Every structure is written in C-alpha cells, then in structure tokens.
Amino acid sequence: MAEMRLLKKGAEAELYLTEWMGLEAILKRRVKKGYRNPDLDLHIRGTRTSNEAKLLSEARRLGVPTPIVYSVDKRDCEILMSYIDAPPLKMLVGGMGSADLARTFLRVGEMVGRLHKGGIVHGDLTTSNIIPYSGLLYLIDFGLGEHTSDVESRGVDIHLMRRALESSHHEVSSAAYLSFIEGYQYIMGSLSELVLRRVDAIRRRGRYVDVSQRKEG
Amino acid sequence: MNSVQYVLGIESTAHTFGCGIASSEGKILSNVKSEYIPTSGGIHPREASQHHASKAAGTIAVALNEAGLRIGDITAVAFSAGPGLGPCLRTGATVARTVSLIRKCPLVPVNHCVAHIEVGRLVTGEDDPLVVYVSGGNTIISAYSGGRYRVFGETLDIALGNCLDTFARHLGLSHPGVPKLEQLADEGRRFIPLPYVVKGQDVSYSGLLTMASRLAGECDRRDLSLSLLEVAYGMVAEVTERAIAQTEKGALLLTGGVARSKRLQRALSFICSDHSARFHVVPPDLAGDNGGMIAWTGYLGLREGMSVPVESSYVNPNWRLDEVEVLWRR
Known part of the structure; x- marks a missing residue:
C-alpha cells in the first residue's frame, strides 16, 4: 500500500x-x-x-x-x-479583474451546458468544485449528480450555482452569473430558455423573494 | 429623557401573537405570547389574524406588567414586517402603528428571520455563529458576511417544521405534533428507506412528506416516525456540516420552533464536536416566534436610524433574510 x-x-x-x-x-x-x-x-x-x-x-x-x-x-x-494540484476557483475569484472574471464564468457556463446537453446534472455546482489547471477547468465532486434531462433538475443545478455565487462571492455575483448564463446559452441554445425560466420559478418557490422579482407565476 | 430605552416588540408572522420588551442594556424584560391553535388542519391566515387582533391589547398589557413598566416608559415600537402571512403581518403592524401614534415614539420594522438570529446572538453571547433556523415556515442556514446574513442553504420547497407537523396530523397526533412524533420514533426499531433529497446546500422535504404519508397505513408508525425524523434531520444536518466546513465559523446556533428537538440537537452537536465548533441551542421561549426578539432587533435598528414614518410602514410577506443590511454589525 x-x-x-x-x-x-x-x-x-x-x-x-x-x-x-x-x-x-x-x-x-x-x-x-x-x-x-x-x-x-x-x-x-x-x-x-x-x-x-x-x-x-x-x-x-x-x-x-x-x-x-x-x-x-x-x-x-x-x-x-x-490528482489535480491546483487551488479551486473559489480561491481565485477575489483576485480576478472583470475581464478575467467574465471569461472564466463564460467557460464555466459552457462546461455546465455541455454536461446538461449530455444528460447529466452535477447537483452541487459551486466554485469550490471547479479547479482551473493548465488552461482547463476541471469539474469535481459528482456525488450528488444524476442522469437526467429534466428541466427541473437542470434548473436546480443553475439555481445552486447562482446561490453559491451570492453567498460566497457577493461582490461580483451578478457579473459572474451573467457571464455564466451567456456561456450556458451558447451551448444549450434554445434548450436554455425553459431551464432559465425554471430557475426563476425555483427562486420564487417555497422561499421568500424580493417582490420585484415576483413576476407572473 | 431617561438614559435607558425600552422598546416594545410586536410579533405576528404566523401562529403566534407575541409582545416583548427589550431594554437598551440588552435585557429581555418580558416576553408574552398568545398562540392561535387551529381546531383542525393547518394554519388559516384569516382566522389567525382575527385571533391576533382579539389578543393584542391583553398581551401588551401583560408584557408591560411583567416588565414593571407603563406604556409611558416605552421609547420605541418594533414590529415583524415580514416574512410571514399577509393578514397576520398587517394585524401586528396595525397594533404597532397605533402604539407608535399614541406614544409619539419611533416605529421600527424588523425582519423576522434577522430577529431570530439577533436574539440568539444576544442570549448565547456568540458574536459570529453559523445559524440554523428551523421552524414551521423557515429552514435556513445562514452566516454573516459582508454586511448581510447570507443564505448558505435552505429548503427548495416546504419547511422542516411544516413537513413534520403535516405528517403528525396525518398520523392523527394532536398539536403540538413534533414531540409526539419524537416519542413514537424513540420506540421505532426498523429503518424504512424514504426520499433523502439534498441538492448542493439545499434540501427538499415535499417528496419525503408525500412518501411517508403514503406509507402511513402500511408500516408500523413507530418505525415510520423514526425513519422520517432520521431522514429529515439527517438532511438538515448534512447541509449544516457543509456550511460549517465552508464558512469555518467557530460556533453554531440552533434556533426556531424545531430547535427544541432533542434528536436534532444531538445530530448537530455531534457535527460541532467533529469540527471543533461551539454548539448553542436558543432557549425555547426565545427560539420560537416571540416579541422579545423583535423588540431587541428593533432596538439595534433604532440605533442605526432605521425607524420609518407610519405612512410608509409597509409589511412585506416575502422579505428575504439576505436583503436586510445589517448596519449594526458593520
């Protein structure tokens, strides 16, 4: 051993x-x-x-x-x-300039798009589970993942990413999320529409939200 | 003007109409509540608000009496402005506005979830804990960061307390159902697999409730109660452990109506000893919905100039915890 x-x-x-x-x-x-x-x-x-x-x-x-x-x-x-010998994205976000941040989260969005398009949801998308290494973004920790093409499961995946950004990177969360969505839409194409609408629904559901976000049910 | 200030707090987000008085010295001088108990089924918002309206004056009188104060001693009024049930919130707000107008004193809207955290910090002396807030209407894991209480995990559908209460009613257990469910669970022997749903840092209880209710006629109720509680508490314990590992806070504070569960306390204290964090349970009278926590948080807000004129003292049934700027911790 x-x-x-x-x-x-x-x-x-x-x-x-x-x-x-x-x-x-x-x-x-x-x-x-x-x-x-x-x-x-x-x-x-x-x-x-x-x-x-x-x-x-x-x-x-x-x-x-x-x-x-x-x-x-x-x-x-x-x-x-x-072994991927590098710090997770979580440690790097704070030191990123806005261009670097946008580029990185665009790629994160593309990565998640590829996963979803292939019928997998990760189940625990956070910046701790993404490791930038030798020009690539590695995704780890699939323990909560599943095989599914459900709009709901995809929506929860995106929702979790958004919330992870809000709780751990609140200074840049809006910008990072916008880039992330851009990348996701680029890969998912028209499939992304339903998913993103569901993300809003999940945010409104069973939890308290800002009234200004409470659009049509 | 007297140097000590006395803030009257009105709580009326759901079942409980509460009135408490806090002093600027950080003492909860009185904390009186009157609970609406439905004759059958869950909470009916209109009936609850009627209950609150009928009990308001009496509850305030008792609170003043227990604190040894007269209405003339009150220097500010705070009220739960949300989140909660609209009719109940509006009743509490009306009562608070009336006192404010009569006394000509400041009126302070308070976020109910923030109040649970603040009174927990006050009574435990923990300055910066991770907070697990579990009740009939909320399941939130939160910690302070950058001026606000950030949400690290929550339910994607119904609250933990709602799941347990509804299942207890399904078994025909009378209010309060959770302690009786725990008694049944203590006699349970066999674990029955039920949906355990953790998504990232969030939990989901609706599938668990549906499945457990469906099995209620088929399985031994003691085994079923044991399994339901193990799964329900296991889920919240898992996301709590993740949040404590992620935030590296040195203390954990358990609050809300479900905080009194010994089984949940055991699970969370286990996690705390694993992660060398101090574990605190807010005492039941301050962990459940109460006016004292509103009064204390109202005082904190008052110090930061967060009072509002009566004309714009709106309630917000969907007011999120992480929208509130926690000015007193800056």
Whole structure:
C-alpha cells in the first residue's frame, strides 16, 4: 500500500494524497457519519460513491475535464483518482479583474451546458468544485449528480450555482452569473430558455423573494 | 429623557401573537405570547389574524406588567414586517402603528428571520455563529458576511417544521405534533428507506412528506416516525456540516420552533464536536416566534436610524433574510 497523507477533511469525505502506479493520486473516502442512522448512512455513502465514479468518467466523454478514476471500492466507499494540484476557483475569484472574471464564468457556463446537453446534472455546482489547471477547468465532486434531462433538475443545478455565487462571492455575483448564463446559452441554445425560466420559478418557490422579482407565476 | 430605552416588540408572522420588551442594556424584560391553535388542519391566515387582533391589547398589557413598566416608559415600537402571512403581518403592524401614534415614539420594522438570529446572538453571547433556523415556515442556514446574513442553504420547497407537523396530523397526533412524533420514533426499531433529497446546500422535504404519508397505513408508525425524523434531520444536518466546513465559523446556533428537538440537537452537536465548533441551542421561549426578539432587533435598528414614518410602514410577506443590511454589525 502506498503512503497516504491526509490532504483535506471536508464535510462529506476525507481526501488523501497517495500514489497509483507511480502517479500522484487522490483517495476520496466517504466517512461514516455518526449523527445519522447506520442504514441510511451506508446507503447514502454507497450510492454517492458509485454515482460519482460513473459520472466522472461520463462527464469527461462529454468534453468536461474531470479527474481520471483509477479504482472504486464500493464497500469502503472510496474512489482513487488522478490528482489535480491546483487551488479551486473559489480561491481565485477575489483576485480576478472583470475581464478575467467574465471569461472564466463564460467557460464555466459552457462546461455546465455541455454536461446538461449530455444528460447529466452535477447537483452541487459551486466554485469550490471547479479547479482551473493548465488552461482547463476541471469539474469535481459528482456525488450528488444524476442522469437526467429534466428541466427541473437542470434548473436546480443553475439555481445552486447562482446561490453559491451570492453567498460566497457577493461582490461580483451578478457579473459572474451573467457571464455564466451567456456561456450556458451558447451551448444549450434554445434548450436554455425553459431551464432559465425554471430557475426563476425555483427562486420564487417555497422561499421568500424580493417582490420585484415576483413576476407572473 | 431617561438614559435607558425600552422598546416594545410586536410579533405576528404566523401562529403566534407575541409582545416583548427589550431594554437598551440588552435585557429581555418580558416576553408574552398568545398562540392561535387551529381546531383542525393547518394554519388559516384569516382566522389567525382575527385571533391576533382579539389578543393584542391583553398581551401588551401583560408584557408591560411583567416588565414593571407603563406604556409611558416605552421609547420605541418594533414590529415583524415580514416574512410571514399577509393578514397576520398587517394585524401586528396595525397594533404597532397605533402604539407608535399614541406614544409619539419611533416605529421600527424588523425582519423576522434577522430577529431570530439577533436574539440568539444576544442570549448565547456568540458574536459570529453559523445559524440554523428551523421552524414551521423557515429552514435556513445562514452566516454573516459582508454586511448581510447570507443564505448558505435552505429548503427548495416546504419547511422542516411544516413537513413534520403535516405528517403528525396525518398520523392523527394532536398539536403540538413534533414531540409526539419524537416519542413514537424513540420506540421505532426498523429503518424504512424514504426520499433523502439534498441538492448542493439545499434540501427538499415535499417528496419525503408525500412518501411517508403514503406509507402511513402500511408500516408500523413507530418505525415510520423514526425513519422520517432520521431522514429529515439527517438532511438538515448534512447541509449544516457543509456550511460549517465552508464558512469555518467557530460556533453554531440552533434556533426556531424545531430547535427544541432533542434528536436534532444531538445530530448537530455531534457535527460541532467533529469540527471543533461551539454548539448553542436558543432557549425555547426565545427560539420560537416571540416579541422579545423583535423588540431587541428593533432596538439595534433604532440605533442605526432605521425607524420609518407610519405612512410608509409597509409589511412585506416575502422579505428575504439576505436583503436586510445589517448596519449594526458593520
């Protein structure tokens, strides 16, 4: 067994830096959560692990850069994958000029468009899950993703991105979101219309919104 | 003028008509409430507002009495201006405007969700916690950043408390249903798989409620109650853990009507010890809807000049938490 070094203890999983066939690799281990029912816990960790492994590979086939999966251990809820040694987009947004910001989020929008067009939603779009590396934008963390072409699921995906921008990057959230939408529309074409209308509906639904945004139901 | 100020707070967003008095020294001097309990089914906005109108004068009198004050001692009036049910909000606002006009004192509109956070900060002494606010109408995970309380996670459809209350009624449990649901769950043995829906940092409870209600006739109600609570609390616990990892706040504050759930408290305190964060539960009388939190937050707003003339003291049933500029924390 190669040496393992704990890189990050996230909310859901622990990430270890290790080796696979002489290559730097990441071991992602979904750890047991003591606060929830053991049956429920095992079910959640198991499905998310196999889900993530599948979607990482499928997304890459759609032209969305993702880590390469080396192996999956469903029993221990572990995925071994290639290591992308760079900080996430979240850390970089603050230091971006407006042109750089617009260009980056346009590409993020295109990336999400390609994913949606290919029948996949990510389920957890945030700037922490996008890693700019060697000229590409890598998308990670597919545990909450699914195979679907539902307008609703696509809408929630976009809604999550928008909210992540508002909570973590409120100074630039409007500009970033506009560029993101531009890129998304570029790839999705006329398909984007229904989705974006649904995003507004999701925002209005079950949550309190600014009255000025409350257009026709 | 007396150097100590006394702010009267009126709460009337949903079931509760509350009247509390806070002093500028940070004391909640009295906190009186009268709750509308529907004879059957959920809350009826018009009936609730009629209840509030009929109880307003008496509740205010008791609040003044318990605080040892007279109406002449009140230096400002605050009211819940939203979010909430329109008819209920308008009743509370009318009461507050009347007091303001009689006393010729400032009138301060307060955001109900902000008030839950502010009174929690006051009683726990935590300056900058992550806040988990769970009630019949709200499921919000929020933290302060850049002048506002930002929303890090929330429900995509119905609130946690709404899901649990509705299911409890479905089982024929009388109000308040959640404690009885928890008792049933304590005797549950078998876990029944139910829809666990986490989308990013958000949760969804409508599918869970539908599925659990559908199974109510077929499964053991103790097992079903156990499974429903495990799934419902598990979802909010998961998004809370994500928010605490993301925001790196050193403390977590649990508030709202569902905060009194021991099962939810156990789950969240578990997470806090994992992430070395302090865990606080706001005491029940201040965690549920109440006038004291409105009074205290009204005082904070008053200090920043946030009072409004009666003519423009509108209510806003859809007033979002993250729209409010939290001037007193700048």
